[in-house]
Amino acid sequence: MTKRKWNGWLLVRLAFSAVVLVITGWIAYLVWDPSGSGQEGTASAASLFDTAGQSPYKAGLPSEQGFKVFAETNSLQLLVDETTAHFQVVQKATGNVWRSYPNPANWKDEKISGAWKNNLASPIVVEYVNAKNYKSSSVTNGLVENQGYLEDFKQKDNGFTVTFAFPKIQFKIPVEVTLREDYVETRLIDSGIVEGELSLLNVKLYPLFGSEPSTGQEGYILLPDGSGSLIQFQSDRTMPQLTYNESVYGPDLSYYNEYTDRQRIAMPVYGMKSGEQAFLAIIAEGESYANVYAAPAGSVGISNWVTSEWQYRKRFFQSVSKSSGEGFYTYSGDRFVSDSRATRYYLLGPEKSNYAGMAEVYRNYLIGEKGVTPIKSVKPEIPLYVDLVGADIEKGLFFDSYLKATTTDEAESVVRQIHERGIGHMQIHYAGWQQDGYSTHGGYLPVDKRLGGNQGMKDFIAYAHSLDIPVYLTADYTLNTNGDDGFWWRRDGLRNLAGTVLEEQLNPDQDASTYVSPKFYRKVIASDLDAYKALGADGIDYEGGIAQEVITDFNSRYSASRADVVQIQRDILQQSHETLGSVVASNANFYALDKLDHVHRLTGDYSYDVFVTEPIPFAQIVLHGLKTYTLEWSNVRDEWDDEFLRMIEFGAYPAYVLTGEQAENLRRSYSVWYYSMNVKDWLDRIEEEYAQANEALAPVQDRFITDHRTLAEGVKETVYGGDYRIIVNYNETAYVQDGLTVPANNFIVVKGGA
Structure with missing residues (x-):
């Protein structure tokens, strides 16, 4: 087992560990407010509902004749029904219509009945719970079931505002709908939400926007699942009751998460094609608190629909005994409050009504509004990405054993051998260079002397630079295994809502790694950057949590909401770029794109849900011409030929994980389980694969992918x-x-x- 170096903390502290844990957990639960907002209006909510003179919301769809033109641009018209707050958007060039409610032509065929039929016609659907009773179940309803009504409906420039009132459950939720040149935007106004005794869990605003049944047209739902996937319109599906519901930017480990083994959502987008029209939805604001919810036809009604599900509270496990594991599930107290929550629906006509057209919209949005700059200059050849593994550790009888794989001298040899094969355009990522190797986190600097120390790393980087090859040092600051950097797990560990310090254990033989509070690892990285610069490193390859994991921190010293963590990571990437000149991250969420120069090991897979009919390279279509990217390392592929062809199809560049001649040692290591990394075993294959990829992709390195399609099966x-x-x-x-x-x-x- 790894021997943690807690550096002199007195044993008496351990006697109080259980007390500290319980007190910290309950304090976090009772007083921590991720927004600083508390509960506006809760105490006096009942007095705000005067139903006298209000018209209860009626069941059914709005009359098609009741819509009036509220706003107009060069390309779109917004028509609104003031009695229901539903709207239509008309594309002037084609006459295509997108409705915020189900298509009336098929409403008579709707088979679902009761409350859910009313929900499908409602402009807003809420889920709520009595959080004071942990045994209570949540309820999902729309306006009709709660005798709701519209309050303060007002036309404004380019749209309207309205408050949806739920008198039975004492909620008021103000919203805003605005028409822009090529999209319509729906927005929730968190600052105006009123709650009574019940607790709001989530809101679906205009959930049936653009929905269509499967009969009478071809179409699909676009999911941001991994690299992207499609749910084709089908009348008869296997297990038709299944739906899709996943958090944007992945699960928050500080709350309860049902294990689904699905790919993380890295892009806050979704879309739908129906016949000759389509839309792409971009969750433009508040996406840290959003889920993507998709209901293929037959799961919840006859229509295919996909929407943003805005989260206000989450479930978590409150432990009462760490030794026995006893506890209960309940919901977070104060609701999550975002400055704004907005979804934009970009409307596409016949010539762009496919996933390539949707990707173009998202790419233009990233360039125009998120500061992502396209690739401006390229070399004649594509880059080859080489990840080197310095060392790792393995379990020993009394102490862990150090397994050396690639010293800095051997790293120079690896690069020389590849360069002599005629591959001059390389980028090196050197991992496992820190004290005790790849599985050890905390106290990254200086470079382990057994690999060559700081001087050896400087010499290797200088050699690589002489060949015009940049070198990035790989690090994961979001975990700590040894207590270095002044880290004490009780004080500086990331805590969930129950007050428990989060841990990760990838290997049962090794002690668990402790998650580090984001505000703590931000300080550590800031203090380390000058040391990276002194080594001559061209940048840091952030592997692990930064740009990948967004976890709310309930540590009272470093409390950070989900949105705060996104900003902390963006700040880290920005500072790293300013100090070193470049930065890389593995399989990054797209909130990091404007700070990155390369996305490493971007997923090229999807989640294999039974309702998904086709995986697509949506993320790669968006990225090509903006950022370089790779897929999985070539020499750890499961299916060699198919995955090589996928790399070519997806426009990705080749990447290998390699060592010097001591690779066999790593078979017993904690983290580096790949058996074939010796550079001598791969030189011929690297040369062959690189030549094929270079011939295909070198001419289009700075070009956008403008279309992608299936010509025939396979x-x-x-x-x-x-x-x-x-x-x-x-x-x-x-x-x-x-x-x-x-x-x-x-x-x-x-x-x-x-």
Whole structure:
């Protein structure tokens, strides 16, 4: 087991550990407010509801004749029904209509009944609970079931505002709908929310926007699941009751999360195509507190629909005994409050009504509003990304053993051998260089002397620079295993809502790693950056939590909401970039894109839900021409041929994880379990794969992907700028069509639009 170095803390502290844990947990639960807002209006909520003279919300859909033009742009019209607060958006060039409610032409065929039929027609659906009774169950309802009504409906420039009142459950929720040049935006106004005795869990605002049934048209729901996936419109599906509901930017480990093994949502987007029209929804504000909820036809009504589910409270486990594991599930006290919560619906006509058109919208949004700059200059050849592993540790009889794999001298040899194969454009990520190697976190600097120390690293980086090759040092500051950097787990560990310090244990033979409070690791990184610069490093390769995990911190010393953690990580990336000149992150959430120069090991997979009909490279279509990216390391692939072809199809660059000649030692290590990393075993394959990838992708390094489609089963086409196509054939037989032949398990490049 790893011997933690707690550096002199008196044993008497341990005697009070249980008391400290319980007190901290209950203080966090009782007084911590992630927004600083408390509960506006709770005590006097009942007095704010005067139903006299109010018209209760009626069941059913609004009359199509009751809509009036409220706003207009060069391309769109906004029509509103003042009696229901529902709206329509009309695309002037095509006459296409997107409704905020189900298509009336199919409403008579709706099979779902009772409360949920009323919910489908409601402009707002809420889920709530009696949080004072931990045994109570949550309830989901719309306006009709709660005898709700519209309050303070007002037309404004380019839209309207309205407050949805729920007198039976004493909620008031103000919203705003605004028309812009090419999108309509729906917004929740958190500062005006009123709650009574019950607790608001989540809100779906205009959940059926753009919804359509499967019959009579082709279409699909676009999910931001991993790299992207589609749910094709179908009338008969396997397990039709299943829905999709996942948190944007991944689960928050400080709350209860049902284990689904799904890919993380890195992009706050979703969309739908129906016939010759489509929309892309971008959760533009408050996305840290949003879920993407999708209901394919047959799961909740006959329509296919997808929406933002805005979170206000989450469930968590309140432990009462750490030794026995006893406790109970309840909900967080104060609701999450965001400065704003807004979803934009960008409307696409026939020529752009596909997922490539949706990706173009999101790419333009990232460039125009999030400061992501396109690639401006490229070298003649594509880059090869080489990850080097310095060392790791393994379990010993009394003490852990150090397993050396790549010294700084050997790292120089690895780079030289690859360079001698004619590959001059490389980028090096050096991992496991810290004290005690890859599995050890905390006290990263100086470089372990057994690998060459600081001087050895300086010499290696200088050698790489002589070949115009940048070197990034890989680190994960979100975990601590040894107590270095002045870290004490009780004081500086990240705590969940129950007050428990969070841990991660990837290997049962090793002590668990402790999650570090984000505000603490921000200080540590800031103090380390000059040391990285002194080594000559071109940047840091952030592996692990930064840009990937967003976890609320209930440590009273460092309390940070989910939105705070996003900003802390963005600040870290910005400071790293300013100090070192560049920064890389693995499989990053897209809130980090404007701070990154490369996204490493971007997922190229999806979650394999039974209702998903097709995985797509949506993230890669968005990114190509904006940022370089790789998929999984080439030499750890499960299916060599298919995953190589996927790399070509997705426009990704090759990446390998390598060591010097001592790779065999790492088979017994805690974290580096890959058996084949010796550079000598891979030189021929690297040279061959790089040549193939370079031939296909070098001419389009700075180009956007403008289209992607399936030509036949197992045959995919990726288009760059309209005049450069790569066709990939995953089949065991050749694909022959329109004078083109793509050999089995291979690809071809078609230039000039031929």
